[in-house]
Amino acid sequence: MFEKNKKYIYIATIAVLLIVIVYQNNRFSDLKTAVGSGYFRDVRSAIFLLEQDGDVDFWVQTLKQAEGQITLERHLSEMTLLGRKFMEMDGKILLIGEQLNLLADQYRELAVNIHNGMSYDHNAEEIIRNSSFLQKVLKEAEAISGENGKKYYQEFTNTDSETSNLVWKEYKKFVEEAEE
Amino acid sequence: MNYFIRPETDRDIQGIQEVNYLAFNSQENEARLVKLIRTSEYFVPELSLVAVNEDEEIVGHILFSLIHLVTEEGTVPTLGLAPMAVKPGCQNSGIGSSLVSKGLNACKTLGFKHVFVLGHPNFYPRFGFSPASGFGISSPFPVPEEVFMAQELEKGSLTGLKGKIEYPPAFNAVS
Numbered sequence: 291m292f293e294k295n296k297k298y299i300y301i302a303t304i305a306v307l308l309i310v311i312v313y314q315n316n317r318f319s320d321l322k323t324a325v326g327s328g329y330f331r332d333v334r335s336a337i338f339l340l341e342q343d344g345d346v347d348f349w350v351q352t353l354k355q356a357e358g359q360i361t362l363e364r365h366l367s368e369m370t371l372l373g374r375k376f377m378e379m380d381g382k383i384l385l386i387g388e389q390l391n392l393l394a395d396q397y398r399e400l401a402v403n404i405h406n407g408m409s410y411d412h413n414a415e416e417i418i419r420n421s422s423f424l425q426k427v428l429k430e431a432e433a434i435s436g437e438n439g440k441k442y443y444q445e446f447t448n449t450d451s452e453t454s455n456l457v458w459k460e461y462k463k464f465v466e467e468a469e470e
Numbered sequence: 471m472n473y474f475i476r477p478e479t480d481r482d483i484q485g486i487q488e489v490n491y492l493a494f495n496s497q498e499n500e501a502r503l504v505k506l507i508r509t510s511e512y513f514v515p516e517l518s519l520v521a522v523n524e525d526e527e528i529v530g531h532i533l534f535s536l537i538h539l540v541t542e543e544g545t546v547p548t549l550g551l552a553p554m555a556v557k558p559g560c561q562n563s564g565i566g567s568s569l570v571s572k573g574l575n576a577c578k579t580l581g582f583k584h585v586f587v588l589g590h591p592n593f594y595p596r597f598g599f600s601p602a603s604g605f606g607i608s609s610p611f612p613v614p615e616e617v618f619m620a621q622e623l624e625k626g627s628l629t630g631l632k633g634k635i636e637y638p639p640a641f642n643a644v645s
Contacts, residue, residue, distance in 0.1 A: 377575045380474055382564040388571045392598055398625065449564070450472040458564040465596055 319440070326443030330435065332375050333442075336390065337428045339368060340421055346414040349397065353404045362401055366394045381449030382458040386427060389461075393420045423464045430456055471523055473530075473565060475572045478518040483508075485528030486520060493555035500553040504533055506640035512536040516580060517549070519573055521556070521565045530556040532569040534577055537586065539607065541633035549577055550637060551587040570597050574623065583627035584620060586635055591616040606632035 343365075352358040369390055376387030400413035431453045435441040445453040478486060490501040507513050512535045521530030537550035551573070556565045574597060577585055586602060587594050588609065599619035602609065605628040609618035618635075622628050 374575075377571065381568050384571050384575075385564070385567060387575075388567075388597060395598060395625075448472050449474065449568070454564075458567075461564075461567070469592055 322443040323439040326435075326439035326441065326446070329379070329442040329446045330432075330437060330439060332372060333428055333432050336372050336376070336386070337425065337432065339365075339372060340425050340428070343421055346400075346417050349400065350404065350410070350414070353401050359401055359405075362397060366397055369394045369397075380447050380454075382454040382461070383446050385457055385461050386424065389420060389424055393417065393424065396420060419464075419468070423460065427457055427460045430460075471529070471560065471563065473521045473523045473568075475519055475521050475530075475568060477516050477576075478520050478531075482520050482522075482528055486518075486531045489528050489531050489557050490553060490555045492557055493561075494553070500555060503553060503640055504531075507533065507535045507638070510535075510638060510640055512638045512640070514549075514580070517573065517576055519569060519576065521569055528557075529560040530554075530565040530569050532573045534573055534582075534585065535638070537638065538636045539584075539586075539631060539633050540636050541631050545636075546631060546633075548635075549582050549585045550635070551585055551589070552641075554589075566593075567596070570594075574598075574621070578623045583624045584622050586618070586620050588613060588618050591619070594619050597621070602635070605629075608634045610635055610637060 349362060352361050373387045373390035373394065376390060377384050379387070396413055396417050400410050400417065403410040403413055431445070434453050434456070435445050445451045448454060486504060487501045490504055491498060494500045504518075508518070514535060517534035519532050520528050523529050532551070532554040534549045534551050537548055539546040539548045551570075554566060554569060556569075574585065585599075586607075587599060588611065589599075591601075599621045601616050602618050602620040603615045605620055607620060607628070611618075620628060
């Protein structure tokens, strides 16, 4: 009896295994899309934050007011939080986080220099340079993956992806210009 | 080349020795330094990070270990970044920068407040390092001021801590 049904048992087992594999693949794919969508949100949030950052003169004027430092700190806490998120990403992408953190530090240095009545022109220049670099890289990264969560996952978890190599290329250019 | 960064495991020890040997022109000093620190009380396992490629081959390594800042008020534990190595052939591809960034992030996560490094004055400032002399802190080695750098992982954590860094005996054994 068993011998007779052996063939059918094998077929049924293989069919069940195939269904499980397909199901697991789908779940894994959904997970990748969800993680990638998180990266997409971080990129969008960073672009939005930097665009809202606007003119350094705005912060110079704000910092000269009584509550200026508090206003700046609110803004910087968001920047630092985003910086931390990028720092947790893989390989070259985390250099975006590094630069976001440095940008926040540059704003704090600007605040200290304004508060102490010292020259702050160099801080303003660094902020503009750093912010422009970040906006350029983030917008290009966004152009590569669009709004596709899965694509974001592929691009942001592979240190040899188009986005990773773009970040590295632009970062190198950015630091070389700074050293000139 | 695709790579990812993670803390070292026991299986990585040989690969780490190799990377440090190859990256420093086949000289054994740095590889020996890593070995000596690993067996000392100054070793922090979570702060020895490796960059591995898809074949699980180690292509880069960075180590942060405990050092001391000696001030007039007392001794403050801090971290020293040394050494950092990337396999020749894989250099200049972002692995070193990724290791430094990821490493500094790990130091912050563990609650350390400052880091010191003796290194290239054009490379480390990219990650927020500045000459330690600016904080009133000097190096135990006779080196130009700009190559001995510090970074506050928590703003203001070095304020008022004037003094001199003291490296563990492992560093003297290889210098």
